[in-house]
Amino acid sequence: MHDQMTELLNHVAAPVFVLDVTADGTPVYSVFNDYAMKTAAMTAETILGRTAKEIYGGRFGEMAYQRHLEVIASGKTSTYELELPLRGIPCWVRTTLKPVTDAQGRVVQLIGTSIDITAEQQAREMQASFRTITGEMEQFVSLAAHDLRAPMRNVKFLAEMLREDFLDQGDGKVELIDLLESRDVCLSPTLTREVSTFVYEGTPDFFEDPFFTSEADPEVIAELLNPGRQAEIASSRAAQAYKTALEVAKQNLETLARAGVRIAMGTDSGPPARFQGYFEHLEMEMMQDSGLQPEQVLIAATRDGAACVGLSEELGTLEAGKWADFVVLEKDP
Secondary structure, eight states, X not given: OHHHHHHHHTTSSSOEEEEEEOXXXXXXXXXXOXXXXXXXXXXXXXXXXXXXXXXXOHHHHXXXXXXXXXXHHHOSOEEEEEEEEETTEEEEEEEEEEEEEOTTSOEEEEEEEEEEOHHHHHHHHHHHHHHHHHHHHHHHHHHHHHOOSOHHHHHHHHHHHTTXXXXXXXXXXXXXXXXXXXXXXXXXXXXXXHHHHHGGGSOOGGGGOHHHHTTSOHHHXXXXXXXXXXXXXXXXXXXXXXXXXXXXXHHHHHHHHHTTOEEOOOOOOOSTXXXXXXXXXXXXXXXXXXXXXXXXXXXXXXXXXXXHTTOTTTSSSOOTTOOOOOOOXXXXX
């Protein structure tokens, strides 16, 4: 029965799957058509007979599993959006799940289909950011005036503000720069975060860097080189908008650093495709490209970075009694 259903669903040009509901009410995957297998970059052996919790693990798997249980309990069709690690990369999917009942009205199967809405979600997030930026600026100014002992929160607000154009237009932004400098507020530019939103529309130059390839996960690289995924990014309006946002951010970084605002190097790296370790080096290179001097970049990544998160007594400079990792160079960098 399952083989016949699989053969039939393999002719559908969209991800379709079926879950059987066991006697104890556990939903386990019994059918995953070829399109779904390709989208998830998984095999039948890793999916069939298992629950969403077992396949995806962690909070991703738990959230998907709970959605399955909700449809079983309600007996009603449900459409929802979830973040799932597809092809080793977090993606947003919209799923419609329909229950199938037996003669007694018991839900015995769930039939579902999913579509990748990652680009759509990115666009929504960008729109939401634009809507809230004014409120965040007002909140920050209040925070700066009354509570300067929360540096990580300051960094959060300023990482967003960096993407606003600080040219003097009589709108108070120059006064904000003065306030940041006078209150010794830290700013973390996270330029590589912008880069990660659009750079995979093609093959990044750093994919040829031995320093990168020696540590990067080949499976993640292979997925990022997938022509279909590259085409999605190239056609994403949100991804293309981030190219402009990056240039504004670089200009503002130079402006703020020149005005004396303390800079703390940061990247937002860690998730797949934001390669932790390498992106820190890339971030520092981009900070220099933005107009900072090498000495300023090194200070932002060491002394000031530690100070901005309240760890200057333990880290950040080579002093007796502090922790440090350091290299000895033949020339002054």
